[in-house]
Amino acid sequence: MKIAFASGKGGTGKSTIARTFANYIAKDKHVSLIDADVEEPNQLLFFKASTTEASKPVSLPIPVIDNDICSKCGACVKFCNYNALSLNKKGVTVFPELCHACGGCSMVCPINCISETPHEIGETTLAHNKNISLIQGKLAIGSSHATPLIEELLKRAPQNKTTIIDSPPGSACSLMAVANAVDAIVLVAEPTPFGLANLETVVDVCEELELLFGVVINRCNMGNTCVLDFCQKHDIEILAEIPWYYDVASSCQPISQLESHFNTQNNPMQKLAEAVSKWEAEC
Amino acid sequence: MKIAISCKGPSIDDSFDSHFGRASYFQIFEDNKWHSFDNRENANAAQGAGISTAQSIIDMGVDVIITGSLGPKASRVIADSDIQVFLSDLPSIKENLLQFAPKLGLSITPETMEAKK
Ligand code: SF4
Ligand code: SF4
Numbered sequence: 001m002k003i004a005f006a007s008g009k010g011g012t013g014k015s016t017i018a019r020t021f022a023n024y025i026a027k028d029k030h031v032s033l034i035d036a037d038v039e040e041p042n043q044l045l046f047f048k049a050s051t052t053e054a055s056k057p058v059s060l061p062i063p064v065i066d067n068d069i070c071s072k073c074g075a076c077v078k079f080c081n082y083n084a085l086s087l088n089k090k091g092v093t094v095f096p097e098l099c100h101a102c103g104g105c106s107m108v109c110p111i112n113c114i115s116e117t118p119h120e121i122g123e124t125t126l127a128h129n130k131n132i133s134l135i136q137g138k139l140a141i142g143s144s145h146a147t148p149l150i151e152e153l154l155k156r157a158p159q160n161k162t163t164i165i166d167s168p169p170g171s172a173c174s175l176m177a178v179a180n181a182v183d184a185i186v187l188v189a190e191p192t193p194f195g196l197a198n199l200e201t202v203v204d205v206c207e208e209l210e211l212l213f214g215v216v217i218n219r220c221n222m223g224n225t226c227v228l229d230f231c232q233k234h235d236i237e238i239l240a241e242i243p244w245y246y247d248v249a250s251s252c253q254p255i256s257q258l259e260s261h262f263n264t265q266n267n268p269m270q271k272l273a274e275a276v277s278k279w280e281a282e283c
Numbered sequence: 284m285k286i287a288i289s290c291k292g293p294s295i296d297d298s299f300d301s302h303f304g305r306a307s308y309f310q311i312f313e314d315n316k317w318h319s320f321d322n323r324e325n326a327n328a329a330q331g332a333g334i335s336t337a338q339s340i341i342d343m344g345v346d347v348i349i350t351g352s353l354g355p356k357a358s359r360v361i362a363d364s365d366i367q368v369f370l371s372d373l374p375s376i377k378e379n380l381l382q383f384a385p386k387l388g389l390s391i392t393p394e395t396m397e398a399k400k
Contacts, residue, residue, distance in 0.1 A: 083334045086335075086341075088364045090363045093360060095356055
């Protein structure tokens with residue numbers, strides 16, 4: 001089963017919870033953890049890898065114009081919806097950082113003087129530690145092509161029975177790229193009015209896409225009851241509640257520190273795992 | 284000689300816009316006459332506003348641009364043309380024309396500019 005951890009904004013604890021949950025599952029089976037927060041991936045920072053494979057580039061096919069034969073008709077510039085081409089008396093200039101690799105310009109060129117070359121938009125890195133395989137996507141500096149990078153990252157991820165995806169924050173295109181590839185989404189939210197406003201945006205996305213989803217309230221001993229009330233009113237399942245701890249917030253190893261607060265009587269990850277098993281049965 | 288000045292509105296009395304690609308209008312001065320160019324479609328582009336604005340300016344056959352700043356992409360488009368660029372921070376369109384006219388060998392006074400509006 002593929003489960004994404006998402007949130008309407010950054011800093012809700014989505015990555016921490018995704019990794020903590022991966023650790024919990026990895027106690028008795030293999031799990032793939034995908035860091036799809038490609039603009040700022042950080043799972044590798046907290047991952048003691050026993051092996052790390054060489055990073056592999058991800059590229060898009062970008063047009064190359066043969067300006068020696070280009071007739072300067074401007075058809076390609078007119079066609080491009082992304083303003084990735086410009087024409088002056090020297091010929092056509094391509095702006096690879098704006099090109100969406102749709103291939104349209106080479107189709108409309110009347111004299112076929114447009115070919116394509118790979119343009120690197122980022123890379124993926126695979127690392128292993130015992131039962132966890134972590135794959136991370138990292139967007140190249142200056143590139144804005146998060147969506148195609150995430151799509152390729154998800155293709156390259158090792159196939160395991162359980163795959164946990166640390167989704168990019170927000171409810172825009174990069175979340176869509178993840179949402180299209182998963183069976184269920186865990187929405188991580190903080191119990192504050194701001195947290196609720198951000199949660200509502202991702203709940204809208206999940207409902208629109210008719211996805212299985214539930215909410216984890218992080219830092220549940222702070223703020224107010226607005227997120228709880230919202231979930232009750234909209235019949236959204238609260239999968240787990242995780243308190244805020246001073247020592248976790250101030251730790252350089254927040255995940256092991258957080259885990260040290262859990263015991264057999266009280267483990268939010270166990271509750272989450274039970275909810276996921278129920279989803280698995282439904283799927 | 285065709286001069287394009289980035290502007291916040293359709294009239295030459297609207298204020299100078301220091302942005303190039305995101306300027307809503309350009310005031311075009313040619314043969315002692317003004318007309319305005321509606322740049323809103325380019326300015327509102329999700330991406331590449333500078334490139335598409337520069338493309339429109341080139342397609343119009345402009346010789347001189349007066350604006351506040353030119354981004355790196357728009358600069359690349361303009362660099363391969365013969366267009367001269369002046370960067371300015373004067374608040375009104377007319378002041379800008381008066382300021383740069385001598386450098387372009389044009390003799391323009393506030394009166395001639397008014398009369399041919
Ligand atoms: S491939 Fe598509 S997006 Fe890229 S330059 Fe050509 S038309 Fe524009
Ligand atoms: S469509 Fe082809 S020939 Fe026309 S301007 Fe573009 S590259 Fe040149």
